[in-house]
Amino acid sequence: MAAESRGFAVTRLLTHWPEIVGDAVARIARPVNVSYGREGFGATLTILTTGAQAPMLEMQKDQIRDKVNACYGYRAISRVRITQTAPTGFAEGQAVFAPTLKFEPPATVGPSPEATKVASDVQNTELRLALVALADNVLNKRKF
Numbered sequence: 001m002a003a004e005s006r007g008f009a010v011t012r013l014l015t016h017w018p019e020i021v022g023d024a025v026a027r028i029a030r031p032v033n034v035s036y037g038r039e040g041f042g043a044t045l046t047i048l049t050t051g052a053q054a055p056m057l058e059m060q061k062d063q064i065r066d067k068v069n070a071c072y073g074y075r076a077i078s079r080v081r082i083t084q085t086a087p088t089g090f091a092e093g094q095a096v097f098a099p100t101l102k103f104e105p106p107a108t109v110g111p112s113p114e115a116t117k118v119a120s121d122v123q124n125t126e127l128r129l130a131l132v133a134l135a136d137n138v139l140n141k142r143k144f
Contacts, residue, residue, distance in 0.1 A: 013045075013068065020071045021064055028053040032083070042078025049082060057082050111136040 013034070018026035033046040045068060049057050057064070061080040068077050111132045119131035 012071070016071070021067050025057070025060065025064065029057055029082075034077070042075055044079040044081055045077045046081045046083055049084060051084050054082055054084060112139055114139055 013020065013031055017031060021029075029047045029049040031045060032048045034043045035046070036043050045065070047057060047064070061082070065077050065080045069075050115132050115135035118135040119128045122128040122131060
């Protein structure tokens with residue numbers, strides 16, 4: 001491979017992408033190609049992303065190039081190109097990146113004391129439990 005003959009192991013870039021560029025960039029983009037010009041003065045790194053994330057990556061191109069070059073210890077990459085499709089065709093351009101972690105609120109053991117106090121005067125057990133659950137949801141502003 002031409003990249004390996006120049007001391008640039010492309011596989012390392014692919015396998016360690018999140019470590020090299022950081023989790024925030026790795027979640028929205030992935031490297032798809034490293035190509036060399038005829039003169040051989042540095043390579044062009046092509047990064048695949050979705051259309052909505054392209055402007056964000058465009059502003060970070062210099063930082064991405066610097067991080068990749070710092071990983072290899074020399075200026076292996078001179079240009080970063082951002083694409084929304086894979087370089088070989090549209091079918092390969094269906095980008096699937098790491099999912100964003102969803103925040104889940106901690107599970108509560110029971111209703112809050114305030115919610116229990118609101119329905120404490122109700123005699124019917126089923127109605128009291130329903131009112132406690134409603135009060136707990138309203139007080140904690142949870143979507144159900």
